Amino acid sequence: MPVTDALRETAAQLLAEGTVQVVLGWERGTLPLRTTPLPARTVEEAGRLVADATCDNNLTLYLTRLKEERVGLVARPCEARALVEYLREHRVTPGRVLAIGVPCTGMLSRRALEARLGGRLPEAGRLDGDQVVGTAGGAEERIALAEVLEPACRGCRLPDAAVYARVLGHPCPPAGDRHTLLQRSDNLAADARYAEFVEAAARCLRCYACRQACPLCYCAECFTDRSAPAWVGPSDDLSDTMLFHLTRAMHLAGRCVDCGACVRACPVGVDLSHLNLALGREAAQRFGYRPGLDPADRPLVATFRPDDPEEFIR
Amino acid sequence: MNPYLPHLATIQEIIPETASQDVKTFRVVFTDPEIRRSFTYQPGQFAEVSLFGAGEAPISITSSPTQEGYLEFSVKRAGVVTTALHYRQVGDPVGIRGPYGNNFPYRDMEGQNIVFIGGGIGLAPLRSLITFVLDPANRSRYAGISIIYGARSPGDLVFKWELERWGERDDVDLQVTVDRGDDEWTGRVGFVPQILLDLAPRPDNTVTVTCGPPIMIKFVLQNLEKLGFTPAQIVTTLEMRMKCGIGKCGRCNIGSSYVCQDGPVYTYEQLRKMPAEY
Amino acid sequence: MRRGEPAVARLLAENELDSILARVAERNALWVPAGDGEQSAFALYRPGLALRQEAGPTRRTAKEIFFPRTEILFTYGEDDGPPRLEAPPAEVLPAVVYGLRPCDARALTMLDPVFEDPGYPDGLWGGRRRGATLVGVGCTRPSRACFCTSVGGDPAGEEGLDVLVVPIPGHYLARAVTDRGEEWLQALDLPRAGPDHEAAAVRAAAAGAGLAVVDTEGLPAKLERMFGHAVWEQLHERCLGCAACTYLCPTCHCFDIVDEGGSRLRNWDSCMFPLFTLHASGHNPRLSGKERMRQRIMHKFSYYPQRQGRPACVGCGRCVEVCPVNLDLRSVLAQLKGVEA
Numbered sequence: 001m002p003v004t005d006a007l008r009e010t011a012a013q014l015l016a017e018g019t020v021q022v023v024l025g026w027e028r029g030t031l032p033l034r035t036t037p038l039p040a041r042t043v044e045e046a047g048r049l050v051a052d053a054t055c056d057n058n059l060t061l062y063l064t065r066l067k068e069e070r071v072g073l074v075a076r077p078c079e080a081r082a083l084v085e086y087l088r089e090h091r092v093t094p095g096r097v098l099a100i101g102v103p104c105t106g107m108l109s110r111r112a113l114e115a116r117l118g119g120r121l122p123e124a125g126r127l128d129g130d131q132v133v134g135t136a137g138g139a140e141e142r143i144a145l146a147e148v149l150e151p152a153c154r155g156c157r158l159p160d161a162a163v164y165a166r167v168l169g170h171p172c173p174p175a176g177d178r179h180t181l182l183q184r185s186d187n188l189a190a191d192a193r194y195a196e197f198v199e200a201a202a203r204c205l206r207c208y209a210c211r212q213a214c215p216l217c218y219c220a221e222c223f224t225d226r227s228a229p230a231w232v233g234p235s236d237d238l239s240d241t242m243l244f245h246l247t248r249a250m251h252l253a254g255r256c257v258d259c260g261a262c263v264r265a266c267p268v269g270v271d272l273s274h275l276n277l278a279l280g281r282e283a284a285q286r287f288g289y290r291p292g293l294d295p296a297d298r299p300l301v302a303t304f305r306p307d308d309p310e311e312f313i314r
Numbered sequence: 315m316n317p318y319l320p321h322l323a324t325i326q327e328i329i330p331e332t333a334s335q336d337v338k339t340f341r342v343v344f345t346d347p348e349i350r351r352s353f354t355y356q357p358g359q360f361a362e363v364s365l366f367g368a369g370e371a372p373i374s375i376t377s378s379p380t381q382e383g384y385l386e387f388s389v390k391r392a393g394v395v396t397t398a399l400h401y402r403q404v405g406d407p408v409g410i411r412g413p414y415g416n417n418f419p420y421r422d423m424e425g426q427n428i429v430f431i432g433g434g435i436g437l438a439p440l441r442s443l444i445t446f447v448l449d450p451a452n453r454s455r456y457a458g459i460s461i462i463y464g465a466r467s468p469g470d471l472v473f474k475w476e477l478e479r480w481g482e483r484d485d486v487d488l489q490v491t492v493d494r495g496d497d498e499w500t501g502r503v504g505f506v507p508q509i510l511l512d513l514a515p516r517p518d519n520t521v522t523v524t525c526g527p528p529i530m531i532k533f534v535l536q537n538l539e540k541l542g543f544t545p546a547q548i549v550t551t552l553e554m555r556m557k558c559g560i561g562k563c564g565r566c567n568i569g570s571s572y573v574c575q576d577g578p579v580y581t582y583e584q585l586r587k588m589p590a591e592y
Numbered sequence: 593m594r595r596g597e598p599a600v601a602r603l604l605a606e607n608e609l610d611s612i613l614a615r616v617a618e619r620n621a622l623w624v625p626a627g628d629g630e631q632s633a634f635a636l637y638r639p640g641l642a643l644r645q646e647a648g649p650t651r652r653t654a655k656e657i658f659f660p661r662t663e664i665l666f667t668y669g670e671d672d673g674p675p676r677l678e679a680p681p682a683e684v685l686p687a688v689v690y691g692l693r694p695c696d697a698r699a700l701t702m703l704d705p706v707f708e709d710p711g712y713p714d715g716l717w718g719g720r721r722r723g724a725t726l727v728g729v730g731c732t733r734p735s736r737a738c739f740c741t742s743v744g745g746d747p748a749g750e751e752g753l754d755v756l757v758v759p760i761p762g763h764y765l766a767r768a769v770t771d772r773g774e775e776w777l778q779a780l781d782l783p784r785a786g787p788d789h790e791a792a793a794v795r796a797a798a799a800g801a802g803l804a805v806v807d808t809e810g811l812p813a814k815l816e817r818m819f820g821h822a823v824w825e826q827l828h829e830r831c832l833g834c835a836a837c838t839y840l841c842p843t844c845h846c847f848d849i850v851d852e853g854g855s856r857l858r859n860w861d862s863c864m865f866p867l868f869t870l871h872a873s874g875h876n877p878r879l880s881g882k883e884r885m886r887q888r889i890m891h892k893f894s895y896y897p898q899r900q901g902r903p904a905c906v907g908c909g910r911c912v913e914v915c916p917v918n919l920d921l922r923s924v925l926a927q928l929k930g931v932e933a
Contacts, residue, residue, distance in 0.1 A: 029918035031736060036918040037830045057917050065829075111629065119628050119647050121913070123736050137646075137733075203631065205661065207839045207862070212832035213916045225867050228394045233852050234859045236662040265916035267836040268651060269630030316679040317712045318665040318849070318856065366668040366675045369851045371872075393872030407675050409668075528875070554877070555869050557849045560712035563861070564846035565868050567887075568877075569819070570895035575711075589819040591877050 003102055004050050006168040007074065010100055011046035014072050020098055023072035024059050025049040032125035033108060033134070037062060049074065051102040052127055053145055056110075058082055058261040061215040063092055073097050076104035078259035080159045081292025082215035085255055087163075088299055091218065101164035105145065106153035107260070108132060111269065113148045117141060151181060152260025152273065160294045178258055179281045185274045200270045201241040206234065211248060213265035216255045223247060245272050253279035254300030257292035317560055320364045320409030321349045325402055326384060333469025337435055338400060339376065339388040342408055353410075355379055356417030357443035358551060358579045362559045363387060364409030368398035372556040372574070375413060376438040378445035380452070385410065388438040388472060414559040415578050418443045418523060418549060427458040429515045431534050433506050433526025434465050437472055439551045439578075440525055444480070453485065460515060464491040464506040464530075468499045489513060507533035510541075517542040523549045535582060545583035552578045552592055568592050599774060602782035604757065604764040612780060613690060614639050620725075621687040623657050625650045634689065643691060645759075648735040649908055653842040654696040655703065657689060658720045665716075665849065665856045682715035684723040688776070692728040695740045695906040697752030699842030700726070702896075702904050706845055725776050728753040729764070730794040734803050737909025739922055742806040745906050747798035748791040758790040765790045804909075806922045808893070811929055812903060815894035818933045819886070827924055828885040830917045835862035837911035837921075838888065843904045863887045889924060 011023040027038040027048040035055045039062070040046045051074055060082035063071060073079060083099055086092045113134055114121055122134035132143050155178025161167070185193055208224070211217045223231045224244055232247075233240045249256075249272070256276040263271045283289040286309050289300045327341040344350040355361075355375055364370040371393065377386035391400045402408070420443060428447065432440045440461075447456050461480060465471045471490065481488045491502035491509045502509060507530060515522075522543060524534050531550060538548055554566040554573040566573040569589045571580075580588075604612065614637075616622050622637040625644040632644050633652035644650060666679040700721070707717035731747035734740070740747060750756050754773030757764045765785050768774035838844040839860060846868070848861035861868060864884050870876045878884050896904035905921075912920050 030920040030923055031912065031918060034918045036920075039829060061832075062830075114629050121648060121736060205835075205839045205860075207835035208865075209832070209834035209836040209914075209916050212834040225865070227867065227870075228397070230394075230850075234848055234850060234861070235852055235857050236660075236859070237852070261916075265832075265834070265836070267630060267840055267914035267916075315713075316666060316682060316715055318858075319677060319679050322675060322677065364856075366856075367851050369849065369856075396872060409675065409677070553871065555871050557847070557861075561709060562706055562712075562714060562845070562847070563849070564863065564891070565861070567891070567895060569890075570898040591819075591883065 003169050004052070007049050007051050007100065007102060008047050010166060010168060011040055011049055011072060011074075012043045014098065014100075015040070015046055016043055020070040020072040021068035022066055023049065023074065023100070024062055024066065025074035026051065026055045026057070026059070029054075032122045033110070033113070033127075033132070039066060041068075051076070053105050053108040053132075054127065056107065056261070056264050057213065058215045058259045060086060061213070061218070063097060064218070069096065071097050073099045075099040075101055075164065077156055077158050078104075078257065078261075080163050081157065081257035082259065084159050084163055084292045084295050085216055085257060087295040088297060089255075094295075098165040099163055101167040103169040104153075104156070105130070106156070107150040107264075108145060109148050109150045110264070112150075113143070116143055116148055150260050150264070151271075152178075152258055152263070155179070155181060155258070157258070157290065157293060159292055163295060179277065179284070182274060182277050182281060185278070197242065197272075198238060200272055201238050201245065202236075203268050204241050204245070204270050205268060206236075206241060206244065207267065209265040209267060210262035210270075213261045214252070215259070215261070216252055216257065217248065217262075219251075245275065249275035249279055252276055254283040254287075254289055255291055256280055318411070318558070320362065320370070320411040321346065321353070323385075323408050323410045325404050325406050325408060328402075328404055329475075331388060331472040331474075333467075335400075337388060337390045337472050339386055339473075340399065340402075340408075341377075341384050341386050342410065343384045344410070345407075350383060353385075353413075355385075355413035357420060357446045358417035358439060359413035359415050360439075360559075360578060361385070361387075361410050361412030361414065362556075363389075363395070363399065364411070365395055365398040365402070366407070366409065369395045370409065370411075371395035372414070372559055374439035374442070374551070374578070376441045378442050378449065380446055380449040388435065388441075390435045412559065414574055416576065418551075418579050420446060423447075423521050424455045425457065425519075427460070427515070427520040428456060429520060429522040430459075430461040430463075431506060431510060431522060431524040431526070432461070432463045433530040434470060435472060436524075436526035436530075437463055438525075440523055441473060441476065443523060448480070448483070448486065457519065458487065459485060460487040460489070460513075462489045462491070462506060462509055462513065464493065464504075464509065466493045468492050468496055468501075505533070506530050507537045510534060511537050514541055517544070517547060521547050521549060525551050538582075545586055546581055548582035550580060550582065550585070552580065554578075554592060599768040601765050601767045601785040602777055602780075603785045604766050604780075604782055606762055606764065609643075609764070610639070613637055613643075615780075616688055616690070621685075623654075623687060623689040625691045627651075637690075645691065645729065646733060648733070649693055649696070649738075649910065651840065651910070651914070653699070653840060653908075653910065654689060654692055655699065655842050655845070657687070657724070658700065658717055659703070659707070659845060659847075662857055662859050663716060665858050667855045668851070669854055680716070683719050685720050686723045687720070688725045688727065690727045690729075692726055692753070693731050693908070694728050694747060694749035694751070694753065694756070695731075695738075695745050695908045696842060697726050697728050698745055698749060699752075699906045699908070701752040702843045702900070702902075702906070703845050705900055725754045725772055726752060727755040727757060727766075727773070727776070730756060730758040730791060732759055732794050732797040734798050735909050735913070737804070737912035737920075737922075738907060739804040739806050739909060740907035741803050742808055743903055743905045743907040746795065747803070748794040756791070758794050760790050760793075804922055806907075806925050807929055808903065808925055809929075811925065812894050812897040814933055815890060815928065816898070818928065819890070821931065821933055823927060823931045824882050824886045827889075827927065828881045830919050831864075831881050831885050832916055833864055833866075833881050833884065834916065835860075835864050836914040836916060838862040838864055840910045840914050842906060842908055842910070843892070863891065889928070893925070893928075
């Protein structure tokens with residue numbers, strides 16, 4: 001059975017039998033190859049659910065906004081990893097969320113597709129198996145999804161299977177070590193790397209779409225929203241913008257689940273995910289910690305072992 | 315003319331108002347004698363007070379246009395700017411731009427009784443109008459003047475020196491109350507809305523002007539209606555977060571009304587037609 | 593332009609555009625649309641810079657030329673020294689903006705009454721506006737999110753422009769809208785065009801490209817009754833509360849004022865942020881996403897119309913494109929229009 005059909009059927013059943021009061025998923029959006037989050041509360045609404053390569057957002061962030069007691073969460077590995085962190089950080093109570101695992105083929109990068117279509121946004125588009133069919137300027141093009149995949153999807157990690165209450169098909173196999181994505185920035189000289197950071201910071205408008213789209217950026221009051229003292233100024237001063245991105249990265253160290261939702265949310269194409277990746281690599285290599293995989297793990301920064309490497313505090 | 319550029323002024327006097335000193339009154343004088351003469355305002359208007367390096371905040375002018383040569387602002391220490399202001403001393407510079415906003419309809423009030431109902435620091439904007447109507451040049455234009463004022467405790471009463479002067483006058487009925495008294499307090503104890511009910515001012519040919527904490531305003535409005543006041547007879551002044559003060563920065567609106575320009579003074583009749591978002 | 597006197601249309605050859613722009617840039621600051629995709633914006637012209645023409649609206653808007661993200665209102669000197677106030681000179685800054693879409697220019701005319709309100713004219717906006725000659729290019733290929741005709745706009749609209757340029761095969765047909773535009777065109781010394789109906793052709797082309805239609809008829813009046821409507825509860829549910837929509841909106845103009853490093857700065861701000869209306873006391877009249885989203889919609893489609901007589905939206909579709917969760921303004925408007933109230 002195609003995953004969408006299985007999903008609709010499962011969601012409808014969970015709602016009908018009262019197992020959950022809402023199923024958090026996606027439905028088709030208003031633009032070609034876009035979806036939008038859908039909290040389905042009725043069997044009819046469940047009939048609109050979809051799960052495919054155009055599901056941009058990480059749904060887990062909506063969990064704490066919903067008032068319902070029992071929530072079904074349509075979960076790709078990205079949602080599931082964020083859910084693992086939520087469980088570990090006691091952001092949701094175990095048992096409130098019923099994760100419905102859906103297979104993931106990796107996400108379509110809107111940016112990459114636009115570039116492949118000659119810098120134009122598709123007027124029409126659809127997925128056809130492992131192909132993306134996009135029409136721009138009247139001309140239809142067929143592109144292999146693998147060629148226009150989100151960078152974040154090139155190194156997926158699968159959480160512990162126990163996090164799913166239901167599984168509808170097999171999740172995609174991990175496509176390699178995510179940290180290899182750091183090779184490019186690793187190989188850049190420090191000043192070139194800094195120049196890239198400056199360029200990105202100069203472009204950033206501080207709309208905070210990255211922060212708002214991030215399931216793990218959930219502080220009730222972000223340090224940027226503090227006015228007394230104001231830790232970071234609101235102007236276009238580069239150092240303030242850099243401070244925002246660096247602090248966000250630090251706050252996500254060992255917590256970022258590499259879903260890439262921040263990058264996809266940015267309206268002006270800023271991608272600083274390598275900051276998160278680099279800190280994630282530190283967490284993995286130094287402390288053997290991989291966020292989002294095992295709900296039984298203790299949070300990285302709440303864990304101390306006598307043999308933790310500590311030469312940096314010497 | 316850059317509308318954001320304040321006039322420079324100097325703090326001439328600082329009067330601690332409350333026992334905890336969380337409210338102080340600042341008397342400021344413009345540096346430029348020409349501005350001192352040309353800066354005119356109406357009771358109920360506010361100004362943007364600048365502390366360079368900290369920012370600026372909209373603050374109601376608590377002095378009256380009948381008091382020439384200076385402006386007074388009574389400020390509760392709350393945010394960044396007001397805290398910075400509380401650390402300033404006599405002789406320190408501040409910036410002032412304004413006056414902004416509408417004013418109390420004091421012309422329409424002529425010939426009528428006025429009942430002022432204030433709570434806590436809410437007396438600050440009322441004081442401008444009280445001083446104005448009590449001025450010898452204006453007093454005869456108004457009928458009876460009553461003031462009902464309350465604070466949480468005796469230490470939280472502001473303008474004690476002013477209250478004393480008003481209390482001594484034969485042509486003012488001043489009623490001061492506190493929520494909780496202390497060993498030395500011999501005056502009234504009770505909430506302002508209740509004192510209002512007890513005193514039961516008559517609504518005919520009377521206008522009321524009220525300002526105070528939201529919870530007080532809520533019950534004052536209810537009780538005024540019980541006493542037979544129509545919404546048009548109730549005037550209040552609102553506080554909103556503002557930045558520009560001149561209708562551009564877009565944050566102080568209540569519905570389509572910009573508090574910085576169309577307010578801060580509204581009748582209850584006007585407020586009732588506006589969205590309850592303040 | 594004097595009434596009843598149609599402006600002379602002139603021809604601008606497509607392959608001469610760059611050399612003409614280079615000439616313009618020698619005399620004035622010249623802003624042109626440039627860049628790809630999400631990084632597209634109005635940029636200062638330099639020879640060889642590739643113009644963004646057919647690929648759709650620039651992601652960032654032309655308002656930034658007149659209302660930059662951060663600007664100095666005045667300087668006050670050292671934080672602890674005696675204040676020495678110095679305002680930037682209030683001057684008319686000559687510039688040419690080429691390649692605006694008609695909706696871009698129309699949006700500027702919606703901000704004029706805010707910034708140049710006769711009571712308190714904002715010299716910074718006004719100085720730039722008075723100095724700028726706006727040369728718009730008619731829109732033959734609207735983007736997939738465009739809905740200008742639903743909010744009173746026109747792909748070949750002239751409002752706010754000094755010159756309207758219409759692409760025709762091999763050429764652009766340029767026609768002055770204002771005296772300033774006529775003067776500017778005359779200085780370029782271009783050949784005259786024959787009789788034309790190209791603006792109509794642009795409209796037809798745009799319509800053919802499928803401009804979205806959103807029925808906003810009567811919506812402002814209806815919204816006046818809808819402040820307390822239950823629909824807001826659902827409408828904001830997916831909204832993340834970021835400022836992508838407002839920062840990339842050509843008519844959003846909310847700002848903050850802060851002191852930093854000896855200057856009083858004006859920075860963009862957004863009604864979508866909780867801090868926007870937070871009082872020093874801790875009270876916040878717009879406490880949740882519901883109130884904040886309602887404010888954004890109401891400001892554009894109810895409050896602004898009550899004050900200025902028309903909605904503050906030009907249908908450019910940017911908010912539709914940039915919303916991270918595809919919360920489409922067009923659907924929101926349709927829903928507001930559709931519910932009982």
